[in-house]
Amino acid sequence: MIAEDSVLLRVGLVKIVELAGFEVAAEASNAQELLTAVEQHHPDLAVIDVRMPPAFTDEGVRAALTIRTTHPSTALLLLSQYVEERYATDLLATNTSGVGYLLKQRVADVEEFIEALRRVANGGTALDPQVVAQLLVRRPSPPLDRLTTREREVLTLMAEGRSNAGIATQLVVSESAVAKHINSILAKLDLPKADADHRRVLAVLHHLGVGTR
Template sequence: MRVVIGEDSVLLREGLVRLLAAGGFEVVAAAGDAEEFLKAVGEHRPDVVVVDVRMPPSFTDEGLRAALVLRRQHPEIAVLVLSQYVEERYATELLSGPPSKVGYLLKDRIADVGDFLDALRRVAGGGTALDPEVVSQLLVRRRSDPLDRLTPRERDVLALMAEGRSNSAIAAALFVSESAVGKHVNSIFTKLDLPPAETDHRRVLAVLRFLQA
């Protein structure tokens, strides 16, 4: 079974290479950043990948976003996310797709090497492997709708954003100042857990949350 590893820690990456090789897997590539990882997957087309959530350059969620790219572009490749963190925003998207060939395990909660290898084989074989803590956090997040945090005025602003209106158009519609609208918009981003990011358009993401709800 052919594997590509995405892990920025040199010690952990080399440890995984040796562990998987000893477990009967063929590690065809091991990458230290998300871009290199995706290139390796495209070149080798492995059966399964093991990828960390936080990778260079920003060490936030590059690995998990790379996993989402793989799920969309190469659904035949199984994906096992191995991380110290539950990145709720993208984990929800990762696990909301087809319930097969996907796993999310927490590094600090893996107590047995054999169990880890069994989980990887299960994911590669078309099954799933989810740490109970991951499931618990995502269920709590789902029960607590972030939109419930918004004030009535912020909901009005978000509804107008969903119609494609600019801040000035929203201000005119609600008979408030444009600066007030800007403050409402920033508050919406904060309450919906949408931090600034070069690769994401927060206004679009906020609207998507509204439409999904």
């Protein structure tokens, strides 16, 4: 499912995801069309604009939260023009499995966008780096001060939803080095160890204040 009111962006998204091997079951230009189409097609993944007609406020987010309740197996990737931390918080408050929140500018990097799309479709998390940076700034705390510069880099990529392999590729280090950094981060932040990537992300986001207000 592609839900976007801008015709040009919607057509572009359809082309991008189809070239990557996804099948687009339906398109929507507003939240009601999106909800109707989800009921009809039961998609594996929905890409949703945060602001849609008629008011262009939070229609996409509210529709996503409805889908999360009525069709929990549908993965959700929200696209926003600007960093709107509250919307990301609402979406991630209880579960980070199969959820993504990216700025629209990320679509321009097609390879990175498709990688995030596949991660979300497979039950992972994709959180925009600018949102993560804002959470880190908003939640200054002594435990974060314990981290080294490299550990902060790893923490940021963890919060974005990247796997150990993805972090290793991004930082050009070995996976074993990443694992050591993560063990150190979890210990310094007093976070429980977790095997599943989305559980690990949930723990990190909890520490940063998401879903704890």
